[in-house]
Amino acid sequence: MIPSFISSLVLFIPAFIANPSAVITGGQGVIDGGRNWRGKRILGDHKTWSGLLGGIFAGTVIGLIINYLFLFLGVRELTFSEDFYSAISMVVTLSSFSMIGDLFGSFIKRRIGRAPGAESLFLDQYPFAIFALLFFYAIFWKEAVSLFPWEGVVAILIVTPLIHRAVNIIGYRLKVKDVPY
Numbered sequence: 403m404i405p406s407f408i409s410s411l412v413l414f415i416p417a418f419i420a421n422p423s424a425v426i427t428g429g430q431g432v433i434d435g436g437r438n439w440r441g442k443r444i445l446g447d448h449k450t451w452s453g454l455l456g457g458i459f460a461g462t463v464i465g466l467i468i469n470y471l472f473l474f475l476g477v478r479e480l481t482f483s484e485d486f487y488s489a490i491s492m493v494v495t496l497s498s499f500s501m502i503g504d505l506f507g508s509f510i511k512r513r514i515g516r517a518p519g520a521e522s523l524f525l526d527q528y529p530f531a532i533f534a535l536l537f538f539y540a541i542f543w544k545e546a547v548s549l550f551p552w553e554g555v556v557a558i559l560i561v562t563p564l565i566h567r568a569v570n571i572i573g574y575r576l577k578v579k580d581v582p583y
Contacts, residue, residue, distance in 0.1 A: 410443020427456020
């Protein structure tokens with residue numbers, strides 16, 4: 403039997419993958435089109451349609467691979483669902499709301515005067531994870547309670563800043579990111 407906090411971390415991989423995948427796929431089509439709101443940029447030049455869609459796509463593909471790999475191996479605790487439509491709905495939800503949470507974090511950073519790319523302790527790490535979890539619970543309440551029980555949610559919130567920092571350092575060393583945070 404796999405501890406629930408481990409299964410929650412594995413099942414949250416689509417959200418963990420979506421966010422850094424946007425850096426790799428981004429660069430085309432600035433989402434806010436350079437527009438301001440109340441005298442400040444809405445999101446900034448780093449938030450692009452190609453990054454948003456690329457992040458959602460990457461998280462979805464990896465989530466489905468995980469789901470069907472563990473179904474094939476018979477490890478049901480590490481799967482979303484045997485039904486393709488249920489599984490894809492769940493991984494798309496995690497990936498999409500991870501990206502929307504990241505956009506929300508950028509929106510708040512612009513409101514408080516943080517420059518795009520500037521490090522912001524809470525706003526860089528948590529909005530994507532919180533949005534993914536909240537909306538997953540809102541849409542899939544029954545499944546969410548078993549896939550992401552309270553100890554799984556706590557584990558996700560503990561490892562999120564560690565994973566975020568590690569991925570950013572790797573991206574920086576690979577010259578995909580300009581800064582290591």
